[in-house]
Amino acid sequence: MSIESKQHILxxxxxxxxxxxxxxxxxxxxxxxxQAWPFLLFLILPYFNLxxxxxxxxxxxxxxxxxxxxxxxxTISSLVSYFKYYYYIQGDELVIEKGLxxxxxxxxxxxxxxxxxxxxxxxxQFFNVVRMxxxxxxxxxxxxxIQAIDKEKAEYIRSYIMAEKAKIAPKSIEATASVxxxxxxxVLLMQHSPLDLLKIGISQNHxxxxxxxxxxxxxxxxxxxxxLPEFNEGDNPVEYVEEHLSFDFNGAxxxxxxxxxxxxxxxxxxxxxxxRYFNLQFHKTDLGFKVKSGLFTKRxxxxxxxxxxxxxxxxxxxxxxxxxxxLNLFQASSAALSASKxxxxxxxxxxxxxxxxxxxxxNESEHPYEEHGISSLIIGRRLLYMGILPTLAFMGLTYHxxxxxxxxxxxxxxxxxxxxxxxxxxxxxxxxxxxxHTEHGIIGKEHTLLQWYKIQSVTIxxxxxxxxxxxxxxxxxxxxxxxxxxxxxLDKAQAIKDYVLYKxxxxxxxxx
Amino acid sequence: MxxxxxxxDTSSLPNxxxxxxxxxxxxxxSVRYIGNTIxxxxxxxxxxxxxxxxxxxxxxxxxxxxxxxxxCFWLITSFLLVKLGYDIRGYVLREKDIIHRKGVxxxxxxxxxxxxxxxxxxxxxxxxxxxxxxxLEIFTAGGGKSDLAIxxxxxxxxxxxxxxxxxxxxxxxxxxxxxxxxxxDLSPIITDEESSISKTFNDSNEY
Numbered sequence: 182m183s184i185e186s187k188q189h190i191l192x193x194x195x196x197x198x199x200x201x202x203x204x205x206x207x208x209x210x211x212x213x214x215x216q217a218w219p220f221l222l223f224l225i226l227p228y229f230n231l232x233x234x235x236x237x238x239x240x241x242x243x244x245x246x247x248x249x250x251x252x253x254x255x256t257i258s259s260l261v262s263y264f265k266y267y268y269y270i271q272g273d274e275l276v277i278e279k280g281l282x283x284x285x286x287x288x289x290x291x292x293x294x295x296x297x298x299x300x301x302x303x304x305x306q307f308f309n310v311v312r313m314x315x316x317x318x319x320x321x322x323x324x325x326x327i328q329a330i331d332k333e334k335a336e337y338i339r340s341y342i343m344a345e346k347a348k349i350a351p352k353s354i355e356a357t358a359s360v361x362x363x364x365x366x367x368v369l370l371m372q373h374s375p376l377d378l379l380k381i382g383i384s385q386n387h388x389x390x391x392x393x394x395x396x397x398x399x400x401x402x403x404x405x406x407x408x409l410p411e412f413n414e415g416d417n418p419v420e421y422v423e424e425h426l427s428f429d430f431n432g433a434x435x436x437x438x439x440x441x442x443x444x445x446x447x448x449x450x451x452x453x454x455x456x457r458y459f460n461l462q463f464h465k466t467d468l469g470f471k472v473k474s475g476l477f478t479k480r481x482x483x484x485x486x487x488x489x490x491x492x493x494x495x496x497x498x499x500x501x502x503x504x505x506x507x508l509n510l511f512q513a514s515s516a517a518l519s520a521s522k523x524x525x526x527x528x529x530x531x532x533x534x535x536x537x538x539x540x541x542x543x544n545e546s547e548h549p550y551e552e553h554g555i556s557s558l559i560i561g562r563r564l565l566y567m568g569i570l571p572t573l574a575f576m577g578l579t580y581h582x583x584x585x586x587x588x589x590x591x592x593x594x595x596x597x598x599x600x601x602x603x604x605x606x607x608x609x610x611x612x613x614x615x616x617x618h619t620e621h622g623i624i625g626k627e628h629t630l631l632q633w634y635k636i637q638s639v640t641i642x643x644x645x646x647x648x649x650x651x652x653x654x655x656x657x658x659x660x661x662x663x664x665x666x667x668x669x670x671l672d673k674a675q676a677i678k679d680y681v682l683y684k685x686x687x688x689x690x691x692x693x
Numbered sequence: 694m695x696x697x698x699x700x701x702d703t704s705s706l707p708n709x710x711x712x713x714x715x716x717x718x719x720x721x722x723s724v725r726y727i728g729n730t731i732x733x734x735x736x737x738x739x740x741x742x743x744x745x746x747x748x749x750x751x752x753x754x755x756x757x758x759x760x761x762x763x764x765c766f767w768l769i770t771s772f773l774l775v776k777l778g779y780d781i782r783g784y785v786l787r788e789k790d791i792i793h794r795k796g797v798x799x800x801x802x803x804x805x806x807x808x809x810x811x812x813x814x815x816x817x818x819x820x821x822x823x824x825x826x827x828x829l830e831i832f833t834a835g836g837g838k839s840d841l842a843i844x845x846x847x848x849x850x851x852x853x854x855x856x857x858x859x860x861x862x863x864x865x866x867x868x869x870x871x872x873x874x875x876x877x878d879l880s881p882i883i884t885d886e887e888s889s890i891s892k893t894f895n896d897s898n899e900y
Contacts, residue, residue, distance in 0.1 A: 273863065286815050288859060293811050513834055637809035637833045638841075643803040660834035678804065685806045686789040692809075693834060 191338065200308045201266075201329035205259040207304075208328070212398050213251060268327060270338075273345060275315065277325050282569035282577065289325060297339045299332075311335045332382065367466040370533050371526075373458060373474075376426040377505070381458060381528040382451035384499035390449035394442060442644065454527070463526050463533065465540065470510060472524055482524040488512040488693055490635045490659035494534050497625035506534055510541075513660030513693040522663070542632055548613035555608045556652045559668040560601045568597030610666055615684075617657070619664060630665050634688040635659045641679050643671075657681065714783030714794055720824040721845025725775040727820050733768050740764065774798075784843050786854060789861075791831065793841050803841055807861035809833050817852045829849035831858065 184443070207551040277287040299311040311332050315325040330338075372380070461474035469486035473479065496507045503529040512524070526533070538545065572590045603623050612620040616632040627656045640656040647653055651671040655678065657664045664676075699797040740760060743749055750757050777797045785792040788796065798834040814830040821844070828844040846854070 274859065280816075282819050284817050287812065288814070288855070289812050290859060290863060292863070638803055638805040640801050640803040642796075642799055646797050648800060658833070681789060682804055682806060686808065 191270040191341065194269045197263065197266060197268075197327055198308070198329040198331055199263075199309045200304070200310050201327075202259055202263045204304065204312075204328045205262055206255055209259050213255065267648055268325075271343070285363075287325060294342060294346060299335060299339075305329065313338070314551065337387050362685065367464040367471060370463045370465050370470075370536060371529065372463070373461040377461075377528050378455060378458060379451070380500075380503040382454035383447060384503060384505070385444040385450040385454060385499060385527070387443075387450050390446035390453075391442065391610060393449055394445050405421070408567065442604065458527055461526070461528075463529070465536065468522070470537070470540075472526055484510045484524050486514045486540065487691060488661075489541055490661040490693065491629060491631040491664065492537060493627065493629050494529065495622065495625055495627035500528075500625065503528075508534060508537065510537070511659070511661040514615045533593060538630060542616055544615065545630075547614075548615050550611035550613045550618065553610040553612065553669075553673065554607065555610070555670040556650070556670055557605055558607050558650055558652055560598070562646070562668075563601040563604065564594070564598050567601075568594045572656050608667070610669070617664065619666065629664050631657060631659065631664050633681055633684040634690055635692050636681055637692075639681055641671075641674050641678060710728055714785055714792075716783050717779065717843075718824070718826055718847040719852055720826060721846070722775060722779050724820050724824055724826060724845065725779075726772065729768075729771050729775065733764070733771075736764060736773035779877075782845075787858070791841070791854075791858065793843055805831055805833060810858055810862045813855045813858055815855060821845075829854055 255527065261281050262279065262657050265281050266277070268275065268277050270276070271288075273292070274288045276291050279285050279287075294315055296316045298314045298316065300314065305311055305610075308329070309332050310329040313327040313330050313335050315327075315577075323459075327335075330454045331334050363656065456476050457478035457480075458474045461472065464471040464473070466483070469489060471483040473481045474692070489510050489512045491511050492509065492512070494506045496506050499507065507525065507527050508529045509523045509525045522540060529537075572593050575590045576587050579590070600623050606628070608621040609619065611620070615634075616630065618631075619629045621627055636657045636659055638658045640658065642653070642654045642656065647668070652668045653674045655666040655669050655674045669677075723857075744757070774797050778795065781797060781800060782793070782795045789808075790804050791805045792802060794800070794802045811832045811834050813832070816828050816830065817826070825848055826844070827846045827850075828842055829846055831841040831843075833840060843851075843854075
């Protein structure tokens with residue numbers, strides 16, 4: 182094939198290799214089975230059950246009909262998605278058109294394309310085709326996958342796109358190439374000692390451990406259920422246990438149970454902490470940061486400094502007693518890696534926080550921060566939604582004409598009122614020329630640090646109430662997570678939005 | 694002053710509130726009405742299949758009338774919201790960013806600078822096709838929440854805006870000077886060359 186004819190092929194809408202029909206069909210079937218396997222199992226199982234009466238088999242043609250219907254449906258949908266799928270190159274973009282009813286056209290500029298990967302299953306190998314995955318930074322929707330394309334053609338497209346991409350932005354490719362060579366140098370910021378592990382384990386959230394215990398108890402109960410007398414819906418669970426398990430419920434037993442549950446939950450958290458964070462090492466490398474940890478399965482996560490969009494750190498009551506913080510670095514990555522988007526260090530001391538802060542935001546101290554609070558209207562809203570409405574609901578549910586216990590719920594309202602006041606007082610927004618630092622929390626504090634140039638869209642959102650009161654929620658979205666300022670005065674919100682847009686639009690730095 | 698100690702005066706920055714929003718096509722209201730009608734008819738069908746299959750009206754008459762009342766209430770609210778939503782929904786195309794406003798109960802205004810746009814898509818549902826309307830989707834790298842979808846764009850408008858944005862994203866990296874944002878009228882920006890591209894595209898693909 183000459184170059185001209187190849188280029189002609191690229192610029193005119195082309196279908197995938199016909200092999201794609203089978204591959205799409207296979208994919209559709211696999212998805213169907215994955216979605217509906219419990220249902221299918223339920224249908225098919227009787228057929229394997231030899232003890233079942235054999236007559237029922239022949240009288241069940243609807244199962245066969247269902248299988249036929251599903252097959253026909255899958256075949257038609259794969260044919261449609263094959264015949265309605267075109268790819269071509271237009272200018273500096275790869276264009277995909279697809280869909281019968283919902284027509285979709287995707288333009289992907291070459292400079293946004295991160296990687297082009299080929300994948301070959303044995304079927305692909307047999308027909309000498311490849312599956313082409315084109316990965317752009319960002320969400321799942323941004324991904325293009327061509328199910329089957331001739332290998333030669335695929336390689337030509339890849340080299341063409343990469344060459345064009347290099348022409349557009351020669352700098353960025355050089356940068357990534359040079360960056361890969363010098364990956365080795367790193368500074369150890371911290372290494373967890375056994376004491377650190379203990380601190381982290383104790384200050385973890387124990388709800389998960391509690392959940393595991395309840396799950397375990399439920400499993401035990403289900404396993405021995407057959408040996409126990411039937412538990413009817415109207416039965417009192419306390420009486421049931423007392424009666425059948427020769428178990429006496431009184432204050433002491435409840436207290437013991439509580440203590441045992443607490444110890445177990447802490448134990449589970451500790452064990453999982455040791456498994457996950459054993460010998461945790463937090464490195465600062467030339468590229469960014471690296472975290473290694475694990476007892477049996479060793480995990481290594483790294484965050485490229487350029488890809489880090491925002492950083493968060495925070496503590497809780499216990500963590501504050503120990504003087505440790507949880508640190509999370511949010512980095513932009515392609516959809517395939519999105520599971521490990523945020524890398525975290527569960528127990529950092531203030532020194533490491535400051536190092537990370539200074540690395541992410543080098544000239545932070547050069548620009549003095551201006552402090553702003555949020556509107557006090559948030560107290561009333563929290564009181565209404567978290568205090569009064571739930572209280573009324575629970576009072577209604579537990580109402581009893583002879584008792585007064587349901588009135589105890591009323592205590593919830595002043596509790597929410599006072600915590601909301603603290604919540605409002607503690608919400609602080611620090612703004613300077615280059616970034617924003619927010620701090621909030623009732624007991625533990627949650628900090629977020631974001632540089633303006635990392636932002637990629639700004640949203641101002643107002644409920645009807647907020648519209649009336651001229652306050653707004655402001656969201657700064659980045660390629661990895663967002664920062665929200667609730668109940669910010671509208672004029673300030675507008676001003677900050679205009680300023681941020683200005684900063685982003687004049688900034689030519691590479692933000693990811 | 695809200696921001697102190699900075700190189701420019703905030704009041705001189707372009708203000709979003711002052712710009713005028715471009716409304717969507719009037720037909721978009723019809724699209725939403727048709728969509729809503731179909732949805733509510735299906736719902737009504739579901740309700741009546743319950744009525745036919747079960748003896749709900751004898752057993753739980755209050756529940757039955759409650760369901761019907763809820764259906765009526767929801768129907769009226771949703772049609773009202775479409776109408777109110779149409780007046781609010783709009784977009785502004787500026788030199789360096791695009792603004793989209795929507796929502797009645799929760800009014801939100803989202804702005805995406807062109808130098809942060811990853812790619813754009815044009816899509817068209819079956820009802821929109823009846824009125825020759827398109828939806829323009831603008832994607833950023835964050836995924837999900839920070840993306841924009843502007844529905845109800847008439848004829849070539851979606852294609853033209855898309856070409857405009859794609860062109861802007863390509864050159865955005867080289868620019869470093871101060872932005873002089875102004876509400877931009879579409880027609881002078883779309884050059885003859887671009888519209889001919891979109892025309893050939895339209896011819897070949899029955900858009």
